[in-house]
Amino acid sequence: MSYQRVKFYQTGTFTVGNRLLDEGDRTVQARTDRSNSLNSGHRACQGCGEALGARYALDAVMRATQNKMVAVNATGCLEVFSSPYPESAWQIPWLHSVFGNAPAVASGVAAALRAKGKTDIRVIAQGGDGATVDIGFGCLSGMFERNDDVLYVCYDNEAYMNTGIQRSGATPARAWTNTTQAVGTEPGNPMGIGKNLPCIAMAHGIPFVATASVADLHDLETKVTKAMSIRGARYIHIHVPCPLGWKSDPAQTIKVARLAVESGLFPLFEAEGGVVSDRTPIRKQVPVEQYLALQGRFKHLFNPRDEEALAAIQAMADRNIHLYGLLPTKPAMET
Amino acid sequence: MKQQIEGSQAVAQAVALCRPEVMACYPISPQTHIVETLSRKVKVGEIGNCQFLNVESEFGALSVLIGASAMGARSYTATTSQGLLFMAEAVYNAAGLGLPIVMTIANRAIGAPINIWNDHSDSMAMRDSGWLQLFAEDNQEAVDLHIQAFRLAEELSCPVMVCMDGYILTHAFEEVDLPTQEQVDDFLPPFEPVQVLDPQDPVSIGAMVGPEAFTEVRYLAHHKHLQALEAIPRISQTFQNIFQRSSGGLLKLYHTDKAETLLLALGSVNGTIKDAVDDLRTEGWPVGAIQLCSYRPFPSHALRHAAQNAKRVIVIEKDLAVGNGGIVSSEVKLALQGLPTIVDTVIAGLGGRAISKAAVIDTVKAACLEGLEEPHFLDLNWEAINRELTRQAEQRRSGPTPENLLREIGLSSGKAL
Ligand SMILES: Cc1ncc(C[n+]2csc(CCOP(=O)(O)OP(=O)(O)O)c2C)c(N)n1
Ligand code: SF4
Numbered sequence A: 001m002s003y004q005r006v007k008f009y010q011t012g013t014f015t016v017g018n019r020l021l022d023e024g025d026r027t028v029q030a031r032t033d034r035s036n037s038l039n040s041g042h043r044a045c046q047g048c049g050e051a052l053g054a055r056y057a058l059d060a061v062m063r064a065t066q067n068k069m070v071a072v073n074a075t076g077c078l079e080v081f082s083s084p085y086p087e088s089a090w091q092i093p094w095l096h097s098v099f100g101n102a103p104a105v106a107s108g109v110a111a112a113l114r115a116k117g118k119t120d121i122r123v124i125a126q127g128g129d130g131a132t133v134d135i136g137f138g139c140l141s142g143m144f145e146r147n148d149d150v151l152y153v154c155y156d157n158e159a160y161m162n163t164g165i166q167r168s169g170a171t172p173a174r175a176w177t178n179t180t181q182a183v184g185t186e187p188g189n190p191m192g193i194g195k196n197l198p199c200i201a202m203a204h205g206i207p208f209v210a211t212a213s214v215a216d217l218h219d220l221e222t223k224v225t226k227a228m229s230i231r232g233a234r235y236i237h238i239h240v241p242c243p244l245g246w247k248s249d250p251a252q253t254i255k256v257a258r259l260a261v262e263s264g265l266f267p268l269f270e271a272e273g274g275v276v277s278d279r280t281p282i283r284k285q286v287p288v289e290q291y292l293a294l295q296g297r298f299k300h301l302f303n304p305r306d307e308e309a310l311a312a313i314q315a316m317a318d319r320n321i322h323l324y325g326l327l328p329t330k331p332a333m334e335t
Numbered sequence B: 001m002k003q004q005i006e007g008s009q010a011v012a013q014a015v016a017l018c019r020p021e022v023m024a025c026y027p028i029s030p031q032t033h034i035v036e037t038l039s040r041k042v043k044v045g046e047i048g049n050c051q052f053l054n055v056e057s058e059f060g061a062l063s064v065l066i067g068a069s070a071m072g073a074r075s076y077t078a079t080t081s082q083g084l085l086f087m088a089e090a091v092y093n094a095a096g097l098g099l100p101i102v103m104t105i106a107n108r109a110i111g112a113p114i115n116i117w118n119d120h121s122d123s124m125a126m127r128d129s130g131w132l133q134l135f136a137e138d139n140q141e142a143v144d145l146h147i148q149a150f151r152l153a154e155e156l157s158c159p160v161m162v163c164m165d166g167y168i169l170t171h172a173f174e175e176v177d178l179p180t181q182e183q184v185d186d187f188l189p190p191f192e193p194v195q196v197l198d199p200q201d202p203v204s205i206g207a208m209v210g211p212e213a214f215t216e217v218r219y220l221a222h223h224k225h226l227q228a229l230e231a232i233p234r235i236s237q238t239f240q241n242i243f244q245r246s247s248g249g250l251l252k253l254y255h256t257d258k259a260e261t262l263l264l265a266l267g268s269v270n271g272t273i274k275d276a277v278d279d280l281r282t283e284g285w286p287v288g289a290i291q292l293c294s295y296r297p298f299p300s301h302a303l304r305h306a307a308q309n310a311k312r313v314i315v316i317e318k319d320l321a322v323g324n325g326g327i328v329s330s331e332v333k334l335a336l337q338g339l340p341t342i343v344d345t346v347i348a349g350l351g352g353r354a355i356s357k358a359a360v361i362d363t364v365k366a367a368c369l370e371g372l373e374e375p376h377f378l379d380l381n382w383e384a385i386n387r388e389l390t391r392q393a394e395q396r397r398s399g400p401t402p403e404n405l406l407r408e409i410g411l412s413s414g415k416a417l
């Protein structure tokens, strides 16, 4: 019988939910008592980073709240692939209202819980980058400003995927989408830094803000768990590759996500009360090209090579590394 | 207890007596006095553990209540005009989800041109959203309808708008009999939701529904309104038993027996209409009036029954279906289908223009003697309109219409503008 050798990552990288570790140190997903809040059978694409991120985030909240959670969902891929009537992949109380109001709906749930004195039940709101940085931004800012007891989780796949890959305020520079096509003198999305929601959240001075990635699921769980130990408005921004929209190999989702982190394009950090309090250092910075080359949405940058664009994107990564002090050799900017 | 009190204060008092648990509000004239008063009542602890959220928009306000109501909390807000349109997506959503939220609409015109005064364009724009819509004639009825609205909403699991004319009612000081807490508690049982977000018994609310079931789901929303046709008069009767006065119901009749001409309207103009009917009857005109208290559901059957012997129904409505005519009159015509009754549309009171008793009387006489063009615009300044139409025909860049018209009217009335 032929067989394929499976290559596990080294103990301590947590990549496979680390079954090699002592039971107490394993990820929530590696436990037999995980809650499967978002159960199998849903209709996400193969290799969907959003489904993976949601599963980890929600099960961690369930663990932190002893299964007393309510989730509010914005319209988007996560909502649609999980709840085509009469099927539902949700094993938790789950409410979907419209595209742009998940933070406000969650504020309402929190207010009702306060009114009823049920402080043991907690609420989270979740949505894609479009729901978060664009259409729901007003409601999100209001929820932050009132410091309502809501954890908001943004699954950032850098475009409106559910409607068929259109640009959002979080689409990166020069990425192809169906509304920023790879044609003309500046193919793809215009050069710019997009809407940096973690920083905007920090500017509200809310108790807890963090970025996370499906490349480091244990870190993601830890941040969610920490968020649940705090009351008030909290925000976690999770980088979730979308093989369909990024034109990447579904088998490479984790690798793509890891390269975003290791290049410095997606910095992992935490902030408390508006001040960066922790960051995940990069062992060795990889050139952004390695990350971009795995994704068809950046194909036009390589054929022929668009040196100017590649340099500009590299500069963005370098800036993050400097800003958040991600490499030991480069000192952190005062924050 | 009877009090001389502003309409908004009275409504705030009534809402407080209903023991709401979550309120989320965003200010807009002429709703402000209601929410200001409620915010104070919550802050001083007058409404138990009620939570009052100052939110960033009307869309946020109703969205907060969607979450609160789904969590099983009695939920309330108030808005009007631009605010109601701003929350439109959530308005439909709350009804689609079957959440028994109560919302006051301090009826006001919709811009452009921006106008803060009363008409019914705002709630009419939401007439097909699935919300029940009750219209108050005066501030006593506004108070009473709010109390009935919570019971109606929660019994059917369907949201209710209580519509009261902006300024005309919200800012008017009238004598109002405010009920006691015991009376309200007697009438309004605690909220028992039909669906709730509960970790012990998790459900998915707001799932995607395709063509295989969407029509059935919509039918069931319609069915709720059919049930409301029965529930509204019943609840109004129960209310009367406890509070010793009649308020609400589907429609109210004024001298309709043997009347050949009936006036029909929503809201506060019914006071003027009743005075006009009195005067006309003294002069020997066989006139009566129907006050539509429930606009959604539309009480077609009761209306047909009440109007079946009339020769003419004159609908006076504070709204305009641009490009067609009357909104309410179209529905009245449908309800009277097959009867020989003539239905006239009178568009009146737009953007706060006063509807005088004299104008109502003249209109009735003109309708009966000469007939009315369809639709008939009450008190329209044809001179100003014709001058502006001429200007527009003469010059391509004729400029913004509202501003031109203001200038025209200013000139013709000799006022400097
Ligand atoms: C008011 C409104 N506008 C537009 C849409 C269409 N729409 C539904 S989902 C979606 C994109 C969602 O994008 P995002 O929030 O990034 O989530 P993703 O699908 O990428 O996970 C859009 C544009 C809508 N449902 N409602
Ligand atoms: S389109 Fe992207 S985000 Fe949506 S289900 Fe597929 S992989 Fe996931």
Ligand SMILES: [Mg+2]
Pocket: A128, A129, A130, A155, A156, A157, A158, A159, A160, A161, A168
């Ligand atoms: Mg997206």
